[in-house]
Amino acid sequence: MIPQANPGAGYLAQKAEIDAAVARALASGWYILGKEGEAFEQEYAAWLGTTRAIGCANGTDALALILRGLGIGEGATVATVSHTAVATVAAIEMAGATPLLLDIDPDTYTMDAEELAAVLGDPPPGLPPIRAAIAVHLYGQACELDPMLAACAEHGVALIEDCAQAHGATLHGRKLGTLGAASAFSLYPTKNLGALGDGGVLATDDFELADRIGAIRQYGWKERYISSMVGVNSRLDEIQAAILRVKLTALDAGNARRRAIAAAYDAALAGGPLAPPARRPDAEHVFHQYVLRSPHRSDYMARLKAEGVGTGIHYPLPVHQQSAYEGRVALGPAGCGETARAAQEVFSLPMYPELADEQVERICAALRGLAG
Template identity: 40%
Template sequence: MIPLTDLKAQYQQIKPRVDEAILRAVASTQFVLGPEVASFEERFAAYCNVSHCRAVNSGTSALHLALLAAGVGPGDEVITVSMTFVATTAAILYSGAKPVFVDIDPVTWTINPANIEAAITLRTRAIMPVHLHGLMADMDPIMAIAERHGLVVIEDAAQAHGAAYKGRAAGSIGDLGCFSFYPGKNLGAYGEGGAVVTNRADFARKVSLLRDWGQETKYNHVVPGYNYRMDGIQGAVLNIKMDYIEEWTEARRAVAARYDDLLAKLPFVRPQPPAHCRHVYHVYAIALSHRNETLRRLQEAGIGAAIHYPVPVHLQKAYATLGYRVGDLPLTEALAHQFLSLPVYAELAPEDVVEVVTQLEKIAFADAA
């Protein structure tokens, strides 16, 4: 069996250090926020090349608080994409705003800047590009549009730890950047976790207040807030993992490069990151016809392939009240029927990549016959 990801293999690599860190965090009795979280915030801010990082309890909470810190609220609109996990949309709705979806670029599969300006109205307050699969959206034109129209840009970088665009780190280009540390992410906690990064001190202060019940000091609540604090144990785990994030990222990129080479002769659409982008391959997705049958046959062969994401957000039953219909976002909808995610993680052996592609080749040529 070749799994989609292998968290056990990663844990075995760092087990002595991470076990010690967890025990240290428990012994300190600093179970919520505390020095481990503060240390991680400092390190992750430096990694993202920003001035401030505020750790929270999930990537969804990070998006929610970033929106609130930026002043997004009821009656506002936020332009984003439907080719994403539902948390992007949910966070916009939590803020009281309305998500406005635009279609994606056919090459990068991220938000197409050419579609943004037509979606701007008098109610538009923010743009939320999603860095899908570990590849950053085309940020320069997005920032130019935002500047022309006086909009805030909030990067959904939940899948893009360590990604870069023209030498600039994910989360550092927009007004705020939001990350998830869900266990399966490239930088994953041992439970839920997230962070907001920014270069603006006022935004960082607002997030600090909002994550901790709006408290300026204990029992001094200056704004209505939330219980969105990061646990100390998660800070301890993430502190250890910060020592390995670049090593793991380069290993993932090496796996992706092997896939690129081996898949070149097969009739599948593969990721095509621009030369100015550092893709960190949270997901290695290909696009192909007969996706569901291919997935079934790969799984029968012991290959842990998966789909990210089979139903775009605008067609999910939970968000039907937004009023979107089949055909509104044609490229998003087409790719949702074609995407197939292949196993990718730092510990994936070269021979396992060969086996995945061998099985794909068998399926492709069998279908051709």
């Protein structure tokens, strides 16, 4: 069976370099917020094209830290989508803010820009003021960001980019994560840039915001053991930072390989019952996931499994329909109808750079077989 995800393959592809980096970090005798972490932050900011990057414990914390750094918490609403990993919504509540969940564009599965503009212009009654919007760049490509940025600017709302699935994706030639007030990246092992454990990083061009978040991630310390503001404990450890420095060197090549695999899948699907994923114009997709859609999802997944091809579902139940949130989180005027429909139909093919050519061809053969 070809697995839908295989983070262990990423380790084996760079095993010698990763093992050496881990040994270097262990030998240093410094394991939290040391030279490896500082170097990773500098190298990631340079690769991304921002002035600052700050490592933290995970991608959820990265979002929550941005909100805390912006002073957005209790008494504020944050708009985002329900078709996302639950971490996006969890981060809003971690910061003490109120989530407002909007619908998606059915072609790209990203936030409906028109609905965002509508709720900013005419906020739903009974909610605190909307102070921020979290735009989730899902599956590896950009949201319809231009009108979102304009609407947020018009209403004095911070736009935060959730780039957990979009390391290296671009819009108008600029990397995602450089367009909003700040951006958050998960470094979970299956991500395009993944640690061998947990990790996160956030980025911004706002030096004051970066300094504030840098203090918040470690108890609000600017001076050791002295909290100048309320903070948390969310630090990227030195071993993971050392590993990420190695893996960052292969990220661009890995993204190129993902695009090549996606092109092969596109060709295999031609003339068949399933359409390739939509691509946004003037944007470069990095295919964190290659997502197909059908009301007959279970049948297609079973047929692919019979051919030795693993699949996944991202995501099977919208956040607003999960028992922890159902009936208590606010929805936008569209009621997340497109979100609910997508959750019943989407499924993901294997997608990671280490897929061998022979495995890609096996998957393509199985896809061609779906036309029969």
